[in-house]
Every structure is written in structure tokens, then in C-alpha cells.
Amino acid sequence: MHLTLLGSGGDSQTPMPTCDCRVCDPAREEGAPHARLGNSTLVREANAVVDAPESIWAMLNRHDVTDVEYIFVSHHHMDHVGVCESCRPSDARSTPSKTGTTRTRRRW
Template sequence: MQITFLGNGDSLGTPRVYCDCAVCSEARTTGANRRLRCSVWIELEGEKPLLLDCGPDWRGQMERIGIRAVDQALITHAHFDHIGGLTEWADACRWREVTADLYAPMEVLEEISQRFPWVSSRLQLKSNDEGMNYGDWRIDPWKVNHGKNGFSYAYRFEHVLDGRTWAYCSDSIQLTEEQKAPLYGVNLLVLGTSFAEEPYPMETRSVYDLKEGIRLAEEVRAENVLFTHLSHDIDVRRDYGLPAHMRLAQAGMKITV
């Protein structure tokens, strides 16, 4: 299974339109810190590729990797930075006179239907509360705390033959022990961490910071870790002293599990 990072930014991306901080200024010039909203492209031999989240940067992300058609996607939750591209995707399906499959837990699908009622004419909304199969991989969602923003879902991928595992948990904070359980021992953990060290009160926050993410990854003993959902607080030119098996995700990065 090959995973391509299409975007690794938080809800506003980097640069933020209103901001002239050093990171946003660098993103506008040399562009090392330029970040689109979080999304990944999953490819598996013998299967149609699978998009994971479809934010407002969807069109640009598809152009960047040269993809003209998306046949199926997973959604983590119904916040705009994760579903803002659904209307464009559905419209692309309309022009192609096809339908595509959109998988998410039922409560996420219901919220999508309320926000974008017409997309179901081209995107077949399919509940995956009980999990789903993708080739020789099993994909299971589970609900996680998203702080002041309510809830999100994470996904665990497990190869049914050899037990390889990886998890995608882009929007979470203060996971309970039950919510941490699917992360234990995964070969790869993709975890959202917006700030290096977030200074705001916990009741106002919605995503782990980098220091907390490192501690969580160490606690669950993930073999390899990629941090995504990065805000303009993260400067890729800095050395954050990450352990050797942990890295910041970058757009275009390809990982094989």
C-alpha cells in the first residue's frame, strides 16, 4: 500500500491570508512551509485508489498529482477543511456522468447531507461504521475526541494476511484509553499536531501539539510516526529534536506500508 500526502496543513493552511509571521512570510516566498489542507491518496495494486478526506484544496491537489477522476473516498469528519472539496468532486462526477463512493460513519454522512444536500446525486454515501475491506486490508473507523470542535474519526488499516497496520488520526486531542487502543503497536501512525507547543487553554484547543504527539506516539509504541495537520506555528526549517522514527509530513511525500 502506497500513501501519498496531498496536504499536511491545518484548517486554514499556510500561509494564512491574514498573517505576516515568519512562517507565513516564508511560505509566500521560497515556499518550504506552504501547506494545503490535510488529505492523503492511497494506492493498492489491483484496487481503485482511495482518497482520504476531501478538503477545499481538492482541485489543486488532484492537479498536482495528475489525477482526473476519483472513484472513492473516506471521510474522517464533516468539518469544512475535510469536506470542502466534496461539491467540486460531485460536480466533476456530474460532468463525467458517473457516480463515486463516499465512505464515512453514518453520523458523518448525515452531517454531510445536511450541509451539501445535492452531492448524494453523484456521490453514493455509504456507512462504514462496521468497517470495510480494501483488497487484503481491513479498514476500521473509531470515534476520537476533537476537543472544543466535538469529535472526529480515525482509521486503522490492517493487512488481513500478514498483520501490517497503520493508523490515520488527523484531528484529535486528549484521547481516552479506549480511543488510544487501536494505535498500540502500529507500524505507522499518522497523527495531527498543529503547534510545536500550543500556548492556549486546553478547553479552547482541538488538536494535539507536537510535544504531546511525541508522548502519545511513544506511549502507544508506534514504529514510525508522521505528524500532519501542521499550523503556521510549525517551521520545517527548524530542528524540533524529533526521535529518529518520527518526521513531519510533507506534501508529495510517498510512504509504503
């Protein structure tokens, strides 16, 4: 299995717009590895991503990903599920399936 880290920036991207702190300034000027998007991992063989933060579209475009069949969510915080609802095709008629452990299903 081949994994690609799409982003590892934590709960917010770096640099943050309008911020001029000692972390954001170099990230803006020098780019990667200082500039980072939210947390997400691509499993290309399965057409899957683990976690879908708000910056997932930029991440997928950066890696030329045109098809995502599965989104696995590590935990239900907005920095990991920020765009899950909008990941469905616009013509989708069904809701995404939710599976997991018994404890996970109770939380949903």
C-alpha cells in the same frame, strides 16, 4: 498499499492570503515544506482520497490525479469534507453513498 500525503496543513492552508505573520511570510517566499495545503491522503491503487478539504483540486492537479472513485472521510469537519459535494461529476444523477459504523451513520 502506497499512500501519498497530498497535504498536511491542518485546518487552513499556509500561507494564508493577506497574512504577513512569521509563519506565512517564509511559506510564501520559500514554498514547500513551509507552504502547505489542507489534510488529505491519496491511495492511488484504489483511486481514493482520504479527506477532501477545500484545496483538494490543487492537490490532485499537483500529483496528476485525473480519476477519484472514492472519498473516505475521517470525520465530519469542513477542513476534511469541504468539497465532497462538488467532487461528483457534473452529470452525476445519484447522491454519494454514505457508509460507516452505526454511530457514524446516525450522525449523517
